[in-house]
Amino acid sequence: MKTRVGIAGTGFTGTGMAVAIQGQPDLEVSAVFTRSEVSSRVDHPFQSLLTHSLTAVLDCSDVIVECTGDVLHATTVIDAGLRAGLPVVTMDAEVQVTTGSYFSGKGLLSEAEGDQPGCLAALKEDAVQMGFQPIVYGNIKGFLNHAPTEQDMQYYAKKQGISMNMVVSFTDGTKLQMEQALVANGLGATIVAEGLTGLKVMAVGEAVESLAALADGAGEAISDYVLSATSPPGVFLVAAHSQYAEQRQALANFKMGSGPNYLLLRNYHLCHLEATKTIRRIVRGGGALLDNGATPRISVAAIAKRPLEPGDRILKGIGSFDVRGIAVKIAARPEHCPIGLIQNATVARHVEVGQMLSMDDVVLPDSLALEAWRSVRTRVLSGTMADGL
16 A cells, blocks of 8 residues: 655645655655645646645645745644644755754654755764764755845746745855754754855865864864865765774775775765655654754854845745855854744844844744744753753
8 A cells, every 4th residue: 555645845846756756656645735826737747636725635645745945834834744643754954944843752753865964864874884983964065155146046047947045045055054954953963163164175075184173173073064066966974983993904995095084975965856765764664864853053044145124024034135044053142033934024123234133133923933943942042051051
């Protein structure tokens, strides 16, 4: 009997997910939750499965996959899915980092393999089974522009067939920051700089010793990225080996270098094509691959891209020309405004270009997402004070 998969989202990822799932012998798409006009979605390969009723999706599904790219909307979808007793798989680092921790202990919520965080979680599992001890969880970025022009983004959105918001968030680094914040929280790492370090290299291997030194200075594993136009669009680990003395010669023979820091490179990530692996993992009782943890240390704060004035409206922070996101430590920036919460928001006071927005700088609409963030923030800061930090 096939596992019935309900999908929330009909964008690039959601549509690709539906096609990927429907081609599997053990999985089938049961329904697709959308907010778009069903009759106009002739572009969707399963138009007959589209519905505006989340309840209908929940009633006919064994597992829910959330990939809407909308933090406020996604939070309500996850809440409904978990309340219905269903496991929820996300391909949505933005919602995981902003509100995912609110759902800790309330059901099974997991990020999927395919995007960089899930791929790093899977790579860690493989590495640990071979005796490696990860000290750096790395993302590979080929290009960044913190303030891209609208004209350029329109061109690339059309060329790549994805939304303007997605193209902007890829280009200005917001998505990267979200991904590495989730990695840090979910895999027990820290960051060594706000906005990460982003070492510029020709090849990933050139960064191994520098990143290892940063991890050594931090006294724990770190989450970061390299900027390399010539490297593959994948992920990597820098790792020590628990049997370095005994396995050093063997690892050298395997072309891994002399150590003690080794590079484990996964030179691809295939997004929705890989997500079926996580769905099967959940169905077979394997548990969550990756989540944001109950008490995250890292968030992604909004930074102004332009001067913001009282009364200005920001329809959506992520992927906008108003703000971008950078990873920060919650304990160090307790008043920061998470970029994932900025949606239909009103600027309350003047904000300079490059300034980090606080919760007092914007008026946010009431939502479950806002309630969830406040709950998580209180839990995190209470724990921090209890630890004397």
